[in-house]
Amino acid sequence: MNPASVLVIGGGLAGYNTARELRARGYAGALSIVDPAPLPYDRPPLSKEYLLGRRGVADIELSPAAWFSEQGITLVTGSVVALDAATGTVVLENGQTLNADAVVLATGGSARRLPIPGARDPALFELRTMADADRLRVALAPGIRLAIIGAGLIGAEVASAALELGATVVLIDPIDPPLVPALGPELATRLHLMHADRGIEVLTGLPVEITAEGPVRTVHLESGRSIEADAVLVGVGIVPNTALAETAGLETDNGIIIDPHGRTSAPRVFAVGDVARIRAADGHLERRAEHWENARNAGAVTAAALLGQNPASPGAPWFWSDRHGVHVEGVGDMAAPGTSVVRSNPDGSQVVFRLAADGTMAGAASIDGGLAIRAARRIIDRRIVVAADLLADPAVDLRKLAR
Amino acid sequence: MSDPINVGSVDAIDEGEAMVVPGDENGTGEDIAIFHAEDGNFYAINDECTHETASLAEGWVEGTEVECPVHSARFCLKTGAALCLPATVAARSHKVEVKDGEILLFPHAGA
Numbered sequence: 001m002n003p004a005s006v007l008v009i010g011g012g013l014a015g016y017n018t019a020r021e022l023r024a025r026g027y028a029g030a031l032s033i034v035d036p037a038p039l040p041y042d043r044p045p046l047s048k049e050y051l052l053g054r055r056g057v058a059d060i061e062l063s064p065a066a067w068f069s070e071q072g073i074t075l076v077t078g079s080v081v082a083l084d085a086a087t088g089t090v091v092l093e094n095g096q097t098l099n100a101d102a103v104v105l106a107t108g109g110s111a112r113r114l115p116i117p118g119a120r121d122p123a124l125f126e127l128r129t130m131a132d133a134d135r136l137r138v139a140l141a142p143g144i145r146l147a148i149i150g151a152g153l154i155g156a157e158v159a160s161a162a163l164e165l166g167a168t169v170v171l172i173d174p175i176d177p178p179l180v181p182a183l184g185p186e187l188a189t190r191l192h193l194m195h196a197d198r199g200i201e202v203l204t205g206l207p208v209e210i211t212a213e214g215p216v217r218t219v220h221l222e223s224g225r226s227i228e229a230d231a232v233l234v235g236v237g238i239v240p241n242t243a244l245a246e247t248a249g250l251e252t253d254n255g256i257i258i259d260p261h262g263r264t265s266a267p268r269v270f271a272v273g274d275v276a277r278i279r280a281a282d283g284h285l286e287r288r289a290e291h292w293e294n295a296r297n298a299g300a301v302t303a304a305a306l307l308g309q310n311p312a313s314p315g316a317p318w319f320w321s322d323r324h325g326v327h328v329e330g331v332g333d334m335a336a337p338g339t340s341v342v343r344s345n346p347d348g349s350q351v352v353f354r355l356a357a358d359g360t361m362a363g364a365a366s367i368d369g370g371l372a373i374r375a376a377r378r379i380i381d382r383r384i385v386v387a388a389d390l391l392a393d394p395a396v397d398l399r400k401l402a403r
Numbered sequence: 404m405s406d407p408i409n410v411g412s413v414d415a416i417d418e419g420e421a422m423v424v425p426g427d428e429n430g431t432g433e434d435i436a437i438f439h440a441e442d443g444n445f446y447a448i449n450d451e452c453t454h455e456t457a458s459l460a461e462g463w464v465e466g467t468e469v470e471c472p473v474h475s476a477r478f479c480l481k482t483g484a485a486l487c488l489p490a491t492v493a494a495r496s497h498k499v500e501v502k503d504g505e506i507l508l509f510p511h512a513g514a
Contacts, residue, residue, distance in 0.1 A: 017488060042489065049455075063491055293475075296488050320474065327473060370472055374463040399419065399463070 002308060003101030004029045007090065009080050009244070011035030013042065013292060014273025015106030016062045017299025023071045025307055032074040032098065034090070037130065039065060039075065044292055046133040047157035048322055052164060053137065057130070083248040085266035102306055105245055105256060105264070105271040106299075109238030109290065114149065118210030123217065125233040127154055139231045142166030147219050147229035149207055151178045151192065153321045155235035159200050160323035169200045170227050172219065176204040181335040182319070183328070183365040184352045186342055190367065194324045203227070238290060240275040253277065255288045262302030270306065272298040291319040315381040316363075318373070329373040332363030332380045343372070345394045351376075359385035371399065378402040407500065407507040410437060415506070418443070421460035421469075423450050429510040435497055436460035437508060438480050440467045445506055446480035447497040454490040 006022060008015040011033045019033055033040065040062045049055040058064075068075055076098065082091040089099045111126035113119045125136050136158070140146065146162050148155045151173035159171045177185075177192035195202050205221035210232060212218075219227045242252045251257040251265035255277030262270040273295040278286045297314040304311035316332040334354050343351040349368040353376060356362045360383050364376030375398035379386055382402070390396045408429060416422050416439040424447075426432045434450035436459050446467070450458050457473040467480045476490030483496035498509040 013488070020488075062488075067491075292489075318475065370461065371463050374470055374472070374475070 001102065001306060003306060005100040006031050006102045006104065006306060007088070007098055007100035008033045008104045008106055009035075009083075009090065010106030010108055010273070010275075011037055011040035011075070012106060012108050012273060012295065013040075013062070014108070014295035014298050015104065016040040017296050018104050018106065018272055018303050019071075019073050019299075020063075021300045021303035022306065023073070025303055025309060027303070027307055030074075030100070031072065032076055032100070034076040034078055034080055034092070034098070036077065036079050038077050039063075039068075041130060043128075046130065047127055047154050048161060050130075051133050051137055051140075051158065051161045060130075080244060083244050083269075085248045085250060085264075085269050088268045101268065103269045104262075104302060104306075105269065105275060106273050107241040107244060107275045109240050109274040111234065112237045112239050114207060114210075114234060114236060116207060116209055118212065118217075119234070121210060121212055121217070123212065123215075123232075124210070125231055127158060127233065127235060128238070136231075136233065140165045140167050143168065144230040145228065146170070146231045146233065147172065147217070147227050148233045148235065149173075149219065150235035150237070151195070151202070152235060152237070153179075153319075155233070156191070156195070157321060157323050158233055158235065159195060160198070163198055163200060170203060170229065171195055171200050172203045172205060172207060172221070172227070174204065174206040182330050184334040184340055184354065184363075186340065186352050187328070187350060187365050187367055190350070191323075191326075191328060194326070198324055238274060240277075240288060242275060245269075245271070245275075253285060257285070260301075261305035262298060263305065270302050272302045289317060291317065293318050316377055318377060326367050328365070328367055329369060330363065330365040331373050331377045332361065334363040334365050336362035338362055339388075341388045341391045343392050343394055353388075353391050355386075355388060355391075359387075361386065375399055375402040407509045410506045410508050413439075413445070413501055413504050413506055416445070419464045421462075421464070423458065423460045424508060424510075429508065431510045431512040433495070434458075435508065435510060437499060437506060438464055438469060440464060440480050442467050445499045445501060447499045447508055448478060448480060448483040448494040449497075451494075452476060452478075452490060453485060453492040453494055459494065 041060045045060045078092040080090045146167045147170045177188040179188045209220040217232045240255045245256045256271040258276045277288045301311045318331040321328040338356045341353045351366040351369040351372040354363040361379045418439045421436045421438045424435045436450035437447045452471045454476050461472045463470040470477045477486040483494040497511045500507045
């Protein structure tokens, strides 16, 4: 479409990388990012190194302020409250209006609230933004009792960090072990057991109410068990921030509906990242992808579409998690039909490969697997058929199998 | 520009592999990784990924690029340029020459 001006709403990774890719692809028109935060920053460290105080604000900014000036990218600090999809005009909460040929919605998601009494207590913690992390960091004094509801990526990572900061941690999830769809049962089990090994109390149960008495919160489980805590973090996923798109009349369905190139139902408007949901060419709605890598790739795909270019296909989806000193990675689909092959390395690290019936690889997951996931990604993307016994043998160089 | 360091025979690094010359040996104070790229040439860039903590020598070499083994940032082995997020800062690149079958590294200190 080659717009003369592009306005990106949301300065998370997806919005930032849309702008970055536009410039990298030669776009010379006007380009702005609107976000409440003054500078775009990277979110994965918020539950790890930033929370631990080992990396500061400047370390997690996606680029320094000078880079945006050099690139001719205007950063507008504020929140968008209205969008006119037909004209590309947006209104900020301070009344300022901005207009562009093309608008990219990168509004992300908000922490999901539990549908139980007490869940709207403002004293509860969630972790989506730098401000959330700062508030949690202040609360995590040594000796405090932290209850975490949800043992997925954020819950598990904060449990690990909080333990390091001296908190007493209880980790609650209705499913034991969590993350089986992402990692397969072998590694999900091993990872979940690590929490108890390090001194975290792990409870399997469904919270039904959170009550307050002074500064203390009590999480009540369906089983009748109750857990007293000085701080409660809820990490049970996100809801997409679709309100702006909805009031603008865009098509939404648990996300802003886009085509595989980021185009919404309005010709001037695109959407990227956590908030976007792809309708595939055959008409079916895909699941929203909420991982870091999707946000990065979506920025590239949409920048290319805005300029009438064809981006490289992103390939199999990938994510990582760091907790208790181990590095976890997954690529592709570990829940695909097929069989699993485990490779146990002499150093204790493990990789699990998911093989489809035709011998191609559907997914792989690892704990401290080094290059295994890089090999697996290529085996998946290149549709290489690999023998299960070679995958299982730690003496076989996976790099050779991927070429 | 300091004197070159003879880091050994070209046979010491297989294609697709890398060798680290520690910072206290190369004089820059920062570890340098020498890669044998898939174009057959040898290239040197600082070993530490510019994103977080990882050794690029342990990364995945493809063509004349290396992918970080931890968060998959990619770097150009010829220039050190960061090619994709999460890295945005280039790795410092150093001159390498092959002479009489020996790899010579010219460590480049400073910004």
